[in-house]
Every structure is written in structure tokens, then in C-alpha cells.
Amino acid sequence: MEHTEQIAQALDLAREAAHDIRALEAQALAALHERGDKETHRLRMAEKCERLADLAEAVEPLLDGGDETAQRLLHGLRDFARRANMALDLESIFFMGALLYPEDYQDGDPNDLERFILRFE
Numbered sequence: 001m002e003h004t005e006q007i008a009q010a011l012d013l014a015r016e017a018a019h020d021i022r023a024l025e026a027q028a029l030a031a032l033h034e035r036g037d038k039e040t041h042r043l044r045m046a047e048k049c050e051r052l053a054d055l056a057e058a059v060e061p062l063l064d065g066g067d068e069t070a071q072r073l074l075h076g077l078r079d080f081a082r083r084a085n086m087a088l089d090l091e092s093i094f095f096m097g098a099l100l101y102p103e104d105y106q107d108g109d110p111n112d113l114e115r116f117i118l119r120f121e
Helices: 003-035 038-063 068-090 093-098 112-118
Strands: none
Touching: 003 038, 003 068, 003 112, 038 068, 038 093, 068 093, 068 112
């Protein structure tokens, strides 16, 4: 399989994860703000981090040993995984929520993962 096909498959997995993460964040916010359900909010934020942490492992077989572009993609996704695991280890809801969002984030903007993916398209 060519590296470009492997990169395309990895990017598809990353896009799917980014979509899942947005859905988990929406569920978490709805639980907190509409129902006052802090436990569900915490669980969805943890699921968000777990989904992000698992992404690098999922794409590694596609990208490991690939060209420079594949290595940059894998390295970036590993960095996202590292930060997600750190948020989980700290059990910090604030860190989990802020993960993927810069200080100057505006609603509707792409988050850090989405912007990272766009660099490879």
C-alpha cells in the first residue's frame, strides 16, 4: 500500500475521532447545563480524552515507518494522545474540557485537532 493511501486512511480515522469528540463534548455540555448532571458531564469528558488518546494507537499501524508526512501526522497525534492521557491522569475536568481549545477559541472555529488534520489535506 502506498504511503498516500495509508495517510488518507489515517486522516479518515482522525476525522472520525474529531467528529466523535465534538459529539461527546456536546453531550457533556447538555448534561451539565440542561440537567445539572455533573457525573455524566465528567464521564463524557473522560470519554473525549480516551477517544483522543486511542487515536494515535489506531493509526500507528498505518503510519509507522512511513514517509516524512506520515511521521509528522503520527507524531502530532501522539502529542494529542499524551495531553489527553495527562488530563485523564490528573482527573481534571477543566483540563479535559480545555483540551483542544486555544485561549482565543471562538464558537464555530475548528479546534486544535481539526486544524491539525486540515494541515494534511
